[in-house]
Amino acid sequence: MKAVRDWSVRHARGLHGLYGGVxxxxxxxxxxLRRIGHERLDKPLAKVEGVVKGFLFDSKSCGQCTLGSxxxxxxxxxxxxxxxxxCGGVRQNGGCEVKPEMTCVWVRAWEGSQQLEGPESGLQVIQLPVDHRRxxxxxxxxxxxxxxxxxx
Ligand code: SF4
Known part of the structure; x- marks a missing residue:
């Protein structure tokens, strides 16, 4: 839900700390966990992640989370x-090029990251392409x- 994920960005510092705690x-x-076996635990943990992160961040369960960055x-x-x-198509009001009614995810990422260690902190980390197998x-x-x- 967009309202919840906007709330999460506004509370990025607290949620980042909580995430670090987990x-x-x-x-x-x-x-x-290794003794039990990651393979065996993967499904149940992915379910928990899907529910919690789906609610808070509209997570799409890509399996290679970047939220901390x-x-x-x-x-x-x-x-x-x-x-x-x-992408370079962000509208002057911060709206997305494809979905003008939505604020660009990267504008939100910038806002959230400003609450963390430094203004550009994690955003400077180059993310790898998504591995869809995950x-x-x-x-x-x-x-x-x-x-x-x-x-x-
Ligand atoms: S959300 Fe994605 S597609 Fe939309 S403006 Fe931002 S980078 Fe571009």
Missing amino acids: EAVLSLLDPL TGMACPMNCPKTLRNGP QGRSSWLHALRQKRETRG
């Missing part, structure tokens, strides 16, 4: 699904695996 708890639990605005709501926006899978578990790989 990640920290999952990191602590990761040894246990995009001011808590889900880029999958951009009609062009740009992961590194905006659609509907848990991005929390995906993030845990990525963290582990980075640590080596």
